[in-house]
Amino acid sequence: MVDTGQQSVRSEAARGGEVRLGEAARVDETARLGGTARHEVAGEAGDAAYEGYEAYEGGSPEAEWLRFQKLTHELMRMRRYSDGTDGSGAPRPPLAFRGEAALGVENARLRFRDDLPPELCVGYARPGAEYPAVVRLASASGSEGYGATPDLRRLAVRVQAGPEETHDLLATSFPVSHAADAHEFVAFAKATAGAGSTVEKAFGLFVRLPLAVGWATADRMRRNMRIATRHTVGSLARETFWSRGAILWGPAGPVRYQLRPAPGGTPAPPPDGGDPEYLHRELAMRLSTGDIAFELCVQRYLDDRRTPVEDGSVEWRESDAPVVPVAVLTVPCQDLDSARARSAARRVEQLAFNPWHTTEEFRPLGNLNRARKAAYEAAAAHRLGVRAPAAERRPTALLPVPVRAAFDLPVRAAFGLVDRCVPWHRLPAPLGLLNPAALGRTLRRFGLVERDDAPGAPQRPAAAGERPTVARSYDGPTGDPGVARRDVAGAASGRGPAPFHRPDLIHVPHPATVAGELLHRDRFRPATSLNVLSAAWLHFQSPDWVDGACHRWDGSRTYGGGPRLEDGHLPLGPGGVPPIGAPGGWWLGLGAMHTLFAREHDAVREALRRTHPSMSGESAHHTARLVVSALITKIHTVEWIPAILATGMSDIGSKTNWQGPPAHWLSRLGLWLFEASASAGLPRGVPDRPEMPFALAEEFLAVYRTHPLLPDDVELCDHRLGRRTRALGFDEVRGPAAEAVLRKTGLADTLYSFGIAHPGAITLNNYPYALRRFERDGELVDLPVVDLTRARRRGVPRYNDFRARLGTPRIRSFEEVSPDPDTVARLEAVYGSVSQIDTTVGLYAENEPERSGFSETAFRVLLLMATRRIQNDRLLTVDFRPEVYTRLGLDWVAKSSMTSVILRHCPELAGVLPRGAGPFAPWRPVAPSLP
Incomplete structure (x- = not known):
């Protein structure tokens, strides 16, 4: 009843x-759309078995199938x-x-x-x-x-x-x-x-x-x-x-x-x-x-x-x-x-x-169920390589280009005046969102998106069986024939305007003097609004962007060796570290992040296999990689960047990049007029200048010299009892020793230990001691000296010229760099002239916005490059759709966060994660229990 x-x-x-x-x-x-389960009728005999119950449109399964295909495409449009x-x-x-x-x-x-x-x-x-x-x-x-x-x-x-x-x-x-x-x-x-x-x-x-x-x-x-x-x-x-x-x-x-x-x-x-x-x-x-x-x-x-x-x-x-x-x-x-x-x-x-x-x-x-199957088949076809037709893509802005160009100049001029009076992060929300949007257009006008063609870049073939049109490929291309030749692993870094080479100033002042007086850590200065996971996360990202990768947010370093696990941990290579890493640069934080997201990959892959039983192992692997790469992008955009910038406006702005602006008519109208895809967030939008290969600019790499985040010592603690189990120097948790420590400590306790510890502040005289004796290719190098020399040899402008190229007024005195008298005195003693200050040193010395981990000048470069890394990627824009990712994949990205990833694989940490803040903020330490 x-x-x-x-x-x-x-x-x-x-x-x-x-x-x-x-x-x-x-x-x-x-x-x-996105399901691929197929249970085909076994030939003509199978079709005959249902003839007494089903009547096909057009008189045959084939004729009906063609009609269903048209209906399916209408739904997809x-x-x-x-x-x-x-x-x-x-x-x-x-x-x-x-x-x-x-x-x-x-x-x-x-x-x-x-x-x-x-x-x-x-x-x-x-x-x-x-x-x-x-x-x-x-x-x-x-x-x-x-x-x-x-x-x-x-x-x-x-x-x-x-x-x-x-x-x-x-x-x-x-x-x-x-x-x-x-x-x-x-x-x-x-x-x-x-x-x-x-x-x-x-x-x-x-x-x-x-x-x-x-x-x-x-x-x-x-x-x-x-x-x-x-x-x-x-x-x-x-x-x-x-x-x-x-x-x-x-x-x-x-x-x-x-x-x-x-x-x-x-x-x-x-x-x-x-x-x-x-x-x-x-x-x-x-x-x-x-x-x-x-x-x-x-x-x-x-x-x-x-x-x-x-x-x-x-x-x-x-x-x-x-x-x-x-x-x-x-x-x-x-x-x-x-x-x-x-x-x-x-x-x-x-x-x-x-x-x-x-x-x-x-x-x-029945008709409706067979139509559903047609929809699943169409989705499978898209996942095997069918692109969204260019004619169906949404325009990038409501206004046509000539009209938008006419608006650009007065908008940029207006916000240029605003910037001189009120910093962007102190503006009310609507203007605070539109100001960086206008600034981004200004930076693009300065050309900080161009790159060398790098004709000599290595051309490695894709691994057997990969389909770059619907998957992240081994060496970078994502299926756009016009850019695939250049947009590959090993390609040169991009450039803004022409490099600013000054051979006569390569050693003026000498990099070793600058590093010794202004960069080497004399005492540990903590960043109290962050935890060491924020440092580990950044190192987890940077090899993917910088170290011979293709500059995209595609998990290339993680997936280069495959995220296969052995008893929940990464297998070791010949050098005693996982084959995805270099022995000199591998450390405990990097190992923990790679292990966590390798486990996440396996979880996504298994969920896909359960949901789509007919999906092959290869398809499940590549779809899981798409999902995990997009999730990494989301975490960095909506969790890591707001955590390290730590201003209310940066939090809103970063989330706007991913999910669209807050429900305020002025914010939505402004973004709608000038960047239509931003009105709903960059994913599901359209690629920005997809014909041009993307690379991180050298200017961006100079900004991302964030080594001061690393601590000199690591305290390992038991998350259950709150007791310290071991205190190790940084040299004891890097290289081959890192994986041994991770296996002995366990992933949960390692994450907890980093969660309750502070990283170093990104400021002067806070470069970790371990990196001053960094082993590379069998020799010891002073890494801050190498960073300075690299920037000079590659023509990255000195700090004052760097600011000018970003549309920021030049400084005229050392006092304009920092309000701290001691900092001013040391800068003047080393450089003598403000025009000689290295960009990295100037960025470290700047008085950043309150509680922000990055300076105002650095923010301008981050604003542009963080946006374009999403905006230029077809698999994060027009093809961020269920036909490519599956519906489960899109749901996974939408509902997951760094917190959910941690709890999915270490649920025992639920009681120590921060309340009212993200997982890159300090965690709640467990009070040590009495013996």
Whole structure:
């Protein structure tokens, strides 16, 4: 029996004539592009097996397939043109499904009845057979939250019938689809796509929809939509859920299934409409005292009139096709708010349920299900190399180029005047966001994006089997033929304007004198707003950008040797360090970061294999690399940069880069006019000047000389007891010794030890002692001396000229560099003239914005290059889409952070991470326990 509330809703629909009930006005599971599960019918004999139940459009599977392809491409175009964010800037969840879950558990069980009718004993459906299952209960409309607001609800179950066999059961809290077939489905999606306001929705439903399907059909769809979505739920445990269309049940033929509350159980209480977490709380209360159980029931096919397979909008009435209970789904008693349950719920959120995740014996049937399969096939084709057509890409700005150019000059001039009076980081939010945007355009005008062609750069072939058009390639290219020849590993660094070579000043003043007087650490100066993880993170990034890599955010150094793990750790190479690193530059922090993200790669890959069982191991590897590389980019943009700049405006600006501006009309209007892709964040935008190969400029590399972050000593602590276990000098945690220390200490304690320790401040006289005796190619070098010499020989301008090229006024006295009298005296003693100050020294000496780890001048270079590293990358812009990443991949990037990565692999650290701050801020130390 169904609950009274469900009966009343269905009765109301029945009074309207033929029962054709609808789900929410969103694209259905078809829009979950990115699934690649394929369970093909076995040749012509297989097709013949379903001829009695299915009728193909056009008279043949081939003809129907061509029609579905056109419909699928229409859906994909709508997705590319529609707003791709959910308001927070994260990619929008899959339409019609990814609402926030009220329940996500991994420990459910599905047990078939002992008296299962013989004719239904097929495949895994055997009397008394019991299987583990994953269960997710959520809104079906994609709305967020799990309150009692009237809505359609969805139940998804994944049954693990064997090591390589899963069955996904998807059901909603209404018996049928709003669309009879794929054509109605697409027409409804097109009519309602992008509708935000009430007027837009009304226009779509009352004008566009009738024009597409006719007035009578549109009226039926609107009426049933209204009925279906007005149902208020008192308890998801007391709801009945119906399958969306028919499935095959082996020789027994087509069935529709439903999951209804098992007999007994507490009735649903009156819903609390004011509690936004009501449905979750109600389930948590039930499960705290007992199990929740649903009966899995089936209705068997009779004939095309009473139980049609091809028309998804007609209900199979129980009076015609009786309900036959076949199994019981049980969610066991548990504490949903425990750390273990929350961790399981997060893992369930990463799953992409798919009706085609099953075996051929339980194949989905009907027009709508076959159209879904066409969508999955189209997504797979895109992932194998199909590019988004250039004609479909969004323009980069609302204003045409000539008009925008006319605005550029006055905007830059206005903000140039503002900069002389009020620093960017002290402006109110709207102007504070538009000022760096205008500055970025100024810097591009100065040419800080150009690069040498580097015709002699090595051309290494891609590893066998890689597909650069849809994957990160071994040596850098991402599938753009016009730039692939030059945009490779080993290519030269980029340049801003012409290099500023002064051979007569290479040794004036001598680099060793500058390093000894102004750079060498005389005492440790901590950066108290950060932890040592921030230093480890930067070193984790810099080899990917600088050391012979291709300058992209693609994890090239991590993936050059493959992230394969042995017992959770990176394998060692001949030099005693992992083959992805150089013995001289490897240290404990770098090893911890590489290990953490190698584990993350494995987690993504395994999630992809579970969600898409037909995905090959190679495809899963490359897709996981895309996901992890994008996640690294996101973490650096929205977590690391705000942590080290540590100003409110930099926090907003960095997040704007990734997820679009805050909801302020002036900010959105300004960015919309000049940088349309920035209005929704750089990902999902369009590449900026994709025809030009990208490289980090030498000016950027000069700014990123952040070695003072490294400490001289490392204290290793036990995160459980808070006790110090060992104190080691930096030389004892680098090179081959680093991995031995990591294995002995463990990843969790290593991360905790770095999390509670401060790095050095990026300032004068704070260069770590260990790097003054740095071993490189068998000889000891003084690294700060090498850095200074390198910049001079490569023509990086001295500090004053560097400032001028960034549009910053020249300094006229040493007092303008720093307000500290001692610093001024030492600068004057070493240089004699302000025009001779090295860029690195000037950046260290500057009085940075309050609490910021970088100086104002350095910020200008970071602003430009950090943005362009995303903006120039096709796989982070136009191809940041489910056809390439899979929907699971995009969800993984959207929902993950550095905190979630740490907790995914070291959940025991949940109690020590900072509250109200990111993981690069100091962690909460555990008070040492008494012995």
